[in-house]
Structures are given as structure tokens and as C-alpha cells.
Amino acid sequence: MGVHRGHCHCGALAFEFHTALAPAAWSVRACQCSFCLKHGGVYTSDPAGSVRFTHAMPELLTRYRFGHETADFIFCGRCGGYLGAVTEEDGQKLAVINIHAMDPQPAGLTAAQPMSYDGETSSNRGARRAKRWTPVSGP
Numbered sequence: 001m002g003v004h005r006g007h008c009h010c011g012a013l014a015f016e017f018h019t020a021l022a023p024a025a026w027s028v029r030a031c032q033c034s035f036c037l038k039h040g041g042v043y044t045s046d047p048a049g050s051v052r053f054t055h056a057m058p059e060l061l062t063r064y065r066f067g068h069e070t071a072d073f074i075f076c077g078r079c080g081g082y083l084g085a086v087t088e089e090d091g092q093k094l095a096v097i098n099i100h101a102m103d104p105q106p107a108g109l110t111a112a113q114p115m116s117y118d119g120e121t122s123s124n125r126g127a128r129r130a131k132r133w134t135p136v137s138g139p
């Protein structure tokens with residue numbers, strides 16, 4: 001398992017992404033929704049891997065919801081750094097992480113694929129996330 005770390009600019013919020021996949025094999029997705037275009041969200045996930053949040057200052061964690069309000073978009077309340085999104089399906093927390101928050105940036109990533117989920121129903125959205133997003137381990 002490789003461990004890839006990321007954090008917000010000031011270091012208050014952080015994650016570890018555990019995956020057996022080499023970065024060249026990661027799915028790299030540039031969501032085209034209005035939120036992700038504004039924030040430059042470029043995501044990866046691995047349903048066979050795991051994400052662990054290792055926030056130094058969890059009290060600075062800020063959540064934002066919009067649209068269907070089925071996911072929390074995670075920000076630092078101090079520096080504004082954007083870490084990714086978390087949702088819950090059948091009691092399991094799932095995450096996608098913002099590749100831009102990774103430090104160092106993994107080498108060999110494929111070009112981001114533009115993704116549009118417009119018109120997706122809530123149940124299709126849940127099923128897609130359950131299949132693609134990364135299980136969150138720990139609290």
C-alpha cells in the first residue's frame with residue numbers, strides 16, 4: 001500500500017490516502033459542476049483503498065453543502081484549503097480527495113478527465129459513490 005499525504009495550506013487539516021495503485025493508474029477526475037470549477041477540484045479515489053483524516057486542528061474544519069446536499073465539501077476555516085468531499089452510504093463514510101491538496105504532488109498522474117454528473121438521480125449518485133469513492137477509516 002502506498003500512502004499519499006495531503007493537507008490544507010496552513011496544515012490544520014490533513015489526510016492520508018492509502019492505495020495499492022500507482023499514481024499512473026489512478027482515476028483523475030475534474031468535476032465540471034459550478035462548485036468544482038470555482039475551487040479547482042480534481043479528484044481521485046480508490047474503492048479498494050482507504051482515506052484517513054489526520055487533522056491537527058479539527059476545530060477548523062468547515063463543511064459546505066449545496067445542490068442535493070448529499071456530500072460535505074471539506075475546507076479549512078483558516079486558510080481556505082480544499083481537501084475534498086465526504087459522504088455516507090449505508091453507514092460507511094466515503095471520500096474523494098482533491099489531488100491539488102496532496103503534498104508532494106504524485107508523479108505520473110494521467111490527465112484529468114472532465115466529468116459531468118448533471119441530471120443524475122439521487123439513487124444513481126449514491127450507487128456511483130458507493131462503487132468509486134474511497135472508504136474512510138478511523139473517526
Ligand SMILES: [Zn+2]
Pocket residue numbers: 008009010011012013076077078079080081
Ligand atoms: Zn488551513
